[in-house]
Amino acid sequence: MSESLTVTPVEGLGKLASTVTWANGCSNLPCQSYNASQVNGGFPWKERALIVLTLNYLENKGNGAPVVLLLFNGGPLNVTWADQNPSVSAIMECWFSAQSSGTALLHVLTNEGGTSSPAGRLPSTWPLLADDIPDFSNYSMSGRTYRYSNASALYPFGFGLSYTTFRYSDLVVPKTLTLGRDLDVTVTVTNTGSVPADEVTQIYIEWIQKSVATPRLQLVAVTRTTTAPGQGNTLHFTVPADYLAVYHDNRWILMQCTIRVYAGDQQPNQRSVGSNVVIADVQMT
Numbered sequence: 362m363s364e365s366l367t368v369t370p371v372e373g374l375g376k377l378a379s380t381v382t383w384a385n386g387c388s389n390l391p392c393q394s395y396n397a398s399q400v401n402g403g404f405p406w407k408e409r410a411l412i413v414l415t416l417n418y419l420e421n422k423g424n425g426a427p428v429v430l431l432l433f434n435g436g437p438l439n440v441t442w443a444d445q446n447p448s449v450s451a452i453m454e455c456w457f458s459a460q461s462s463g464t465a466l467l468h469v470l471t472n473e474g475g476t477s478s479p480a481g482r483l484p485s486t487w488p489l490l491a492d493d494i495p496d497f498s499n500y501s502m503s504g505r506t507y508r509y510s511n512a513s514a515l516y517p518f519g520f521g522l523s524y525t526t527f528r529y530s531d532l533v534v535p536k537t538l539t540l541g542r543d544l545d546v547t548v549t550v551t552n553t554g555s556v557p558a559d560e561v562t563q564i565y566i567e568w569i570q571k572s573v574a575t576p577r578l579q580l581v582a583v584t585r586t587t588t589a590p591g592q593g594n595t596l597h598f599t600v601p602a603d604y605l606a607v608y609h610d611n612r613w614i615l616m617q618c619t620i621r622v623y624a625g626d627q628q629p630n631q632r633s634v635g636s637n638v639v640i641a642d643v644q645m646t
Contacts, residue, residue, distance in 0.1 A: 366460055370431065373463020374470070429470065431455050437487040441515055454481070472556060478524040480559035480585070482627075487516040507628060508576035517631045519563050519580070525554025525590070526635040529562075532624050537644045540615040544600040546582065548624040548639065551593035561585050561626055564598055566605065569619040569642070573609045578628060581605075605645070617645050 375381040427450040430443050435457060443449045453470070455462065468477040486507050488494055493512040502509045507518040514520075533547040546564055564582035568575040582598040605620060606613040623629040625638030 368461050368463035370455075370458075370463045370466055373465075373467040376467060377471075429453065431466065433457060437485055439488075439491060439515075441489060444515060453479070454483070472524050475556055478556050478558035480521065480523060480561060482519050482521040482561050482563075483516055484518070486510065486514050486518045487520075489513045489515045508579060511577065514631070517628050519561075519627050520631070520634065521561070521627075522634055523554075523558050523560075525552055525556045525558045527551065527560050527588070527626060528553045529625050529637050529639045531595070532622070532639040532641045534622050534641045534643050537646050538620075540617070540645055541602050543602050544581075544605060544620075544622075544643065546598040546600060546622060546624065547595060548598075549593050549595045550586070550588065550626075552588040552590050555590055557587065557589045559585050559587050562596055562624065563626060563628070564600065565623040565628060566600075567621040567623070567629075568607065568616075569621050571607075571618045572616055573607060573614070575607045578623075579604070615645070619644055 371381060371383050428446075428448050430440070430449055430452045432438060432440070432452065433455050440452060443452060451470075453466075455466065458465065467473065469479050472478055489512065493510070507514075528551045529548055530551070531547070531549040534544065538544055548562070548564075550560055550562055552558065552560070562584050563580060565578050566581050567578055581600045581604045584596060584598070586594050586596065588594055602615070603613070606615050608614075620643045622641050622643060623638050624640075626636050627634050627638065629638045629640070
């Protein structure tokens with residue numbers, strides 16, 4: 362990485378104001394000590410507290426100004442306090458960004474040129490409570506991932522906001538499907554907002570009236586499309602028959618049941634992202 366080509370977050374976002382201040386906070390890893398004059402609070406270093414983020418200085422040093430919280434991390438964090446705090450206007454997940462992260466952040470946070478609307482989706486579930494996470498030594502899938510957990514999530518797998526909104530309609534699936542056949546899905550997505558943006562359409566299935574245990578939900582298709590304001594796209598998906606099978610008694614089986622199909626930009630029955638999820642049923646015969 363060339364230092365001459367590096368744009369740090371401070372350098373990139375510094376273009377938004379005439380004066381920029383920043384605090385280092387932790388001077389060592391894993392933040393067992395910190396500069397109390399800069400950070401009013403610390404980073405607890407305990408087994409379950411690894412994901413607990415306590416940046417109280419945002420409130421104490423913000424002087425009532427809106428706060429945009431940027432997260433640079435490799436996995437879920439406990440930011441429930443920030444999500445529920447009215448002084449935090451936005452939360453952006455940056456992961457471990459590359460050398461031009463400052464430029465990218467500036468583009469996304471300002472929607473520079475009207476073409477930088479965020480369209481990322483979380484690849485993992487962010488729990489609402491640390492206690493919702495199964496013990497590390499428990500290797501069962503019960504309570505883990507969106508497929509098996511019934512706990513309320515702060516941000517579910519597949520979650521992500523945009524500067525625009527989308528409407529889903531005209532979900533078409535066959536009323537009946539013979540076991541072993543692929544499932545064809547068609548849905549229309551329309552940009553109902555004022556800016557162009559990518560949309561990540563997600564197709565989930567749920568087994569209804571089932572005879573054996575199944576995952577709670579399962580993602581079976583996903584695609585990304587660029588949509589202009591007022592524009593509608595009709596999307597076609599082919600879900601392989603194997604994706605409709607469940608693992609039971611050490612083998613994969615297809616069973617006669619009802620499969621509920623969900624199409625939208627997130628999981629069904631979750632906090633609103635400004636768009637809707639449409640539903641249709643298929644009878645497996």
